[in-house]
Structures are given as structure tokens and as C-alpha cells.
Amino acid sequence: MSFNAPVSDQRLVLRDVVRIGELPAASDPDLVDAVLDGAAALAEGEFAPLDRIGDTVGARWDNGVVRMPEGFKAAYRSFVDGGWMGLSAPEAAGGQALPLALSAALMEDLNAANIGFALCPMLSFGAIEALERHGSDELKRDYLPKIVSGEWPATMNLTEPQAGSDVGALKTRAEPNGDGSWRIFGTKIFITYGEHDLADNIIHLVLARTPGAPEGTRGISLFLVPKVLPDGRANDLRCVSIEHKLGIHASPTCVMSYGDHGGATGWLVGPEMGGMRAMFTMMNNARLNVGLQGVGIAERATQRAVAYALDRRQSGKAIAEFPDVRRMLLRMRALTSASRALVYYAFGQLDRGLAGDPVAAMRAEVLTPLAKAWGTDVGCEVASLGIQVHGGMGFIEETGAAQHLRDARIAPIYEGTNGIQAADLVGRKLGLDGGLAFDGLIADIEAEATDPLLIALTDAVEVAAATMRARSGDDRMAGSYPFLTMCAVMVGGWLMERLAKSPDADDRVRATSAFFLSSVVPEAIGLAAAAESGAEQLYVVSAEALA
Structure with a gap:
């Protein structure tokens, strides 16, 4: 079935929950409407048609190269050409400096249309914020505009085979080159879009430990490690493999190796041993965006279930008229709407905090674990209810209902369980x-x-x-x-x-x-x-x- 972006619902939440008109950058309602309509067109016209091939064909690894399904590269180019990556990015880096709450509407649409594809730009939003707040002037000059444009998507490299949620146990090391750059050695796992053919360069933000650094999280530094170096040479990094997963098949989850041939070149983001502070800037952004993944999947699953319940007839009437089915449909819609309101509200408080309101900034911190955890729990519950509404057909892949639950199940796990x-x-x-x-x-x-x-x-x-x-x-x-x-x-x-x-x-x-x-x-x-x-x-x- 086709996907229809919930523009009217988004507009109501932005106006009456976020109260976006109070934010100077979005005080023009015509501007807000234009962004919502444009995001809807992108999601419906470019991302949604690729959802099925993304799930059935998925990303494919070939001797260190990851090839995306047919159509993905052109769709990503439409995303870049439309300037969508820079929607809420700083104007100095080529962005539009619009509220994060508007980017939330965009990402909800993309997640609902094709969550495996939407994961590629999602991490770049956090990388932009981390570089803007912690990067040197040189890194901002050389890398931020390209990430903001979407030309060079970014990744987040935390997890290692022996260090999952215990980030302080990481072993990746960095050694100084003497010219301001560093050599990175180590292996990272679960790296979303660590390798792909959507762009010519990929910017990796990598946690590593410098010589003499103390054990635990206090000794961790953050490095920017590009796939392609400024002089055009390939950096010393490679994708060893990609994972075979329950869902989000279009999103390559990579095992990345750094420094097999003398060290991957990288540059510090923030001060030495200040890596966790910089990385949490990126992670907190990612956690709110993962909450949006739950909202997006819930919206898509609800639309699919309602359409099926109106079409499927038993005992002479549509199953949507039976009380228990109606209960499930109402619950799906209510949970989706409430989770959208909560996550958008959190983004709105973050916008106010970034504008200088300390109370709103702290409220955004309180809301972040609620948005991430409950938003993703809602995504799983609503996707499961969607299968139930479909009955036996929901357990059969051809209806598409099962994919939503498979895709949703990772969201309560990653970016902090x-x-x-x-x-x-x-x-x-x-x-x-x-x-x-x-x-x-x-x-x-x-x-x-x-x-x-x-x-x-x-x-x-x-x-x-x-x-x-x-x-x-x-x-x-x-x-x-x-x-x-x-x-x-x-x-x-x-x-x-x-x-x-x-x-x-x-x-x-x-x-x-x-x-x-x-x-x-x-x-x-x-x-x-x-x-x-x-x-x-x-x-x-x-x-x-x-x-």
C-alpha cells in the first residue's frame, strides 16, 4: 500500500504542543507548511517506493564494498539536492537554521516511508551538532559543510566486540603523528551505514584511547576519521562484513577495521580525553531520533492496518466494524499520536534550550529517555497490533505488516537500551x-x-x-x-x-x-x-x- 505522510497531525502538534510559532526561525506558518509538504512529497515519492526492495534485497557486501539496492542512490541524491540534510543546521555551514522540531517531522516521514534508508541521514544530524559544538575551526571548515549538504554522510563508532554498553572497556587506540593528526587502530561493530555507495566519502566519528589515558570513560577521546583523506587517498579503514539481521535490511550494519596497514588518519574532535562529552552530544540527538523511528513505524503500521481492516470483510461487513478490531485500531492511533506529541515536544524543548532557555534545556534532558524508550516501545506494540489486525495474513510477508515489527524491534536496543x-x-x-x-x-x-x-x-x-x-x-x-x-x-x-x-x-x-x-x-x-x-x-x- 502507498504511504501518506500525516501532515495535518504534524501541523497540529507543531502548533499546539511544540508551539513552533514562538520560535523566531519558524514564526511564518507558510514556511512551516512548505517544509511539511515538501518532506511529505520526498517521503511518499522517493523513499516509500523503495521500502520493499530495501527489505527483500537489502544492502550487500562484496569484498569490502557495500552496494545498496537499486534506486537508493538516486533517491539519496534527491534528498541531498533538496537541501534536507541542512534543515536545522547552522547557516554558517550552509544550513537553514530551522527548528529541530521541523527536522523531526521530516525524519518521522522518512522513517515511516523507509526506516532502513532513513538511518543513513539520521546519524548525520547528530554529527553536525557534535562538530558544531566541539570541533576545531579547521574541522568545521573542511568537513561540516559537506556533512550539512548531505554529500558526506556521517557515522558514530562506539561499540566494540568486548565493549557493548560498557563504553569504557573499549580498546581502539590512537597514536599521535606529530603534525596534529593521529593514527587509529581498532575494530568497531554495529556501525550503521559504515560503508555504502550512496556517497563518495563517509565521515566516521570514532572513540579511541590515547597513550597514557586512564582506564574507563575518562580516558576516551573522539576522532574524525574520513573514508577518503583530503588529498584524495583512501584512508586505512575497511568494512570487514555486514550483519545479517531480523529487520532494517536496507541499513548496512558494519564491522569496521581501522589501521590494518599502518593506521587510519584522524583528527581530534574536542580536547584529548573529552570524547564522551562530544559523543553524548551526538548520542542525545540520536536518542530523540530513535524515538522518532518508533513514531514513524507506528504511523506506517497504523495506516496499513486501517486500510486492511476497511477492505477485509467477514460476516458481511468490514472487520473494522467489529469491536475488538476497532479497539486495536483506536489503540494504535492513540499510541502513535501520543508518542508523536511527546517526541516532538522534546525536540521543541531542545530548540528552546539551544536558544538560551536553561529551563527548557533541562526539561529536554528529562524528556530524552522518555522519548527514546517509550517511543520505541510504542513502535513495537503498534507494529505487533498491526499484525494482529491482519490476522493470519499479518504473519505472511506479502502483506508488509510483518516487516514493521521486524524493523521496529531493534529500536528499543540501540542508542542505549x-x-x-x-x-x-x-x-x-x-x-x-x-x-x-x-x-x-x-x-x-x-x-x-x-x-x-x-x-x-x-x-x-x-x-x-x-x-x-x-x-x-x-x-x-x-x-x-x-x-x-x-x-x-x-x-x-x-x-x-x-x-x-x-x-x-x-x-x-x-x-x-x-x-x-x-x-x-x-x-x-x-x-x-x-x-x-x-x-x-x-x-x-x-x-x-x-x-
Whole structure:
């Protein structure tokens, strides 16, 4: 089936949730409309038609070269020629300096149309921010304009075979050349678009350890390592292989080797041993964008399920008229809409923070683990419901419903597992600015919420937060995931209620808001016991006894 970008929904969220008109760069509603319409045309006309071949043919490795499916190179050229990579990038580097929230709408559309393809530009957004904030003037001059234009896409190289989420265990090393450059030696795994034929050059941001650096994350530095050096020579790096995966087959997930023949040349981004600070700039951007992946997949799965339910007839009527099918369709639409509102709101707060609002900047930090974790959980749930709506045909690949679940399943894992997001929420974000950042969010919700169930959930979150703050160690972490879900649903319910009160809300918006508040919010209230339960129950028996 064809994909239709949800432009009217995006416009409503940007206006009434993000309140994008308050941001000077997007105060012109005609400009916002033009961006939304252009992004929709790109996603529908260029990316969506390649979704099937991306899944069935996928990226192919051939002796160190990765070849993308037919049509991908031309579609990526359309993306570059349209200036889409620079939508929110700084004007000094050739960008348009529009709000990140507008880029969120673009990336939602691309993820919904073809998530495997959309992964290529996604990481470049974070690389642009990392270089802009931490790169030297020379690196900005030589590399930032090309990344901003999309001509040279970027990657993020963290993970190693022995060092997954424990980044501090990495062994990749960097040795100085004496001329300001460094030689990089090591192996990185799970590198998204580490090699491909969409562009002439690829810019790798690589974490490595310099001579004499201390163990752990304190001793890590970040390096810019191009595939092609400034003099046109190939750098000493190669793609050893690509992974065979459950989903996102169009996205080459590469094993990268650096320094097989004397060392790959790279340059420091930021100060020596300042790598984690620079990399987290990129990772935080990526985490919000991964939340958008969940939103995009949920939107596409919902559209496919509704179309099937309207077409498929049983007992003389469309299955969309049966109560249980209608329940699933409403849940899919409500979860999709609420997750969109939450993720866009997080991007909007980030925009305000970058414009100099410290309260908004801290709120964006609180919202980031919610957006990443709950957005991707929603993507998985909605994709699974989409298969259920299709019935047996959903389990058969030809309908396309199964692909959404296969593609969605990685999103709760990469860019920091959702369990890590929950740990970040209770371990750091709950106490940010002495607790005022989280408490300020609660206060704003309490000042605006009118739905009794939403008020009850907000009260339950406050009680659970107090419990979390009084605990430490495993007792705090044990309930972190249900607590994160409670918080995300609370914010989603608040924003859905706001959307329903908009003068431009139609019957669908009001109905999905009512469903979310009456059906999803009570489920989150029911998580309070799990959030406050502590760790004792988790260790009654050994892990071996669970086999």
C-alpha cells in the first residue's frame, strides 16, 4: 500500500504542543507548511517506493564494498539536492537554521516511508551538532559543510566486540603523528551505514584511547576519521562484513577495521580525553531520533492496518466494524499520536534550550529517555497490533505488516537500551538541578490537566518519584522501567488532552485523546506497585534457577 505522510497531525502538534510559532526561525506558518509538504512529497515519492526492495534485497557486501539496492542512490541524491540534510543546521555551514522540531517531522516521514534508508541521514544530524559544538575551526571548515549538504554522510563508532554498553572497556587506540593528526587502530561493530555507495566519502566519528589515558570513560577521546583523506587517498579503514539481521535490511550494519596497514588518519574532535562529552552530544540527538523511528513505524503500521481492516470483510461487513478490531485500531492511533506529541515536544524543548532557555534545556534532558524508550516501545506494540489486525495474513510477508515489527524491534536496543534509558531517568534526570527539572514538569502538568485519570496518574508519579529518590542502588533501579513508562504516559496524556482542546481538533483527534486517557492512562497507574517494589523480589532465586 502507498504511504501518506500525516501532515495535518504534524501541523497540529507543531502548533499546539511544540508551539513552533514562538520560535523566531519558524514564526511564518507558510514556511512551516512548505517544509511539511515538501518532506511529505520526498517521503511518499522517493523513499516509500523503495521500502520493499530495501527489505527483500537489502544492502550487500562484496569484498569490502557495500552496494545498496537499486534506486537508493538516486533517491539519496534527491534528498541531498533538496537541501534536507541542512534543515536545522547552522547557516554558517550552509544550513537553514530551522527548528529541530521541523527536522523531526521530516525524519518521522522518512522513517515511516523507509526506516532502513532513513538511518543513513539520521546519524548525520547528530554529527553536525557534535562538530558544531566541539570541533576545531579547521574541522568545521573542511568537513561540516559537506556533512550539512548531505554529500558526506556521517557515522558514530562506539561499540566494540568486548565493549557493548560498557563504553569504557573499549580498546581502539590512537597514536599521535606529530603534525596534529593521529593514527587509529581498532575494530568497531554495529556501525550503521559504515560503508555504502550512496556517497563518495563517509565521515566516521570514532572513540579511541590515547597513550597514557586512564582506564574507563575518562580516558576516551573522539576522532574524525574520513573514508577518503583530503588529498584524495583512501584512508586505512575497511568494512570487514555486514550483519545479517531480523529487520532494517536496507541499513548496512558494519564491522569496521581501522589501521590494518599502518593506521587510519584522524583528527581530534574536542580536547584529548573529552570524547564522551562530544559523543553524548551526538548520542542525545540520536536518542530523540530513535524515538522518532518508533513514531514513524507506528504511523506506517497504523495506516496499513486501517486500510486492511476497511477492505477485509467477514460476516458481511468490514472487520473494522467489529469491536475488538476497532479497539486495536483506536489503540494504535492513540499510541502513535501520543508518542508523536511527546517526541516532538522534546525536540521543541531542545530548540528552546539551544536558544538560551536553561529551563527548557533541562526539561529536554528529562524528556530524552522518555522519548527514546517509550517511543520505541510504542513502535513495537503498534507494529505487533498491526499484525494482529491482519490476522493470519499479518504473519505472511506479502502483506508488509510483518516487516514493521521486524524493523521496529531493534529500536528499543540501540542508542542505549531502554533499560539504560530508565536507569538514566531515575539515576540522573530525576535529580537534575536538585530535582527542579523533573518537578517543574510535574507542576506544569498539574496546572493544565483536567482529566481525573490523568490527575490520578500524575499523583501516582509523584509518589513513585519520592520513593525512587529515597532509595539507592538496585532498589531504585528495579522499578525504573515501569516508572519510566508511567512518566511517559503521563506526559503523553497531558499533551493529548491539550491537542483535544485545540480549536482545530477534529473528531479523530478528540476520540483518540479520549481513548488514551480512558484506556492507556489507567494501565500506567497500575504500574505504580511495580515501580515501588524494590529489588528483593528479583533476587529470591539465582539466575541459574530461572533456566
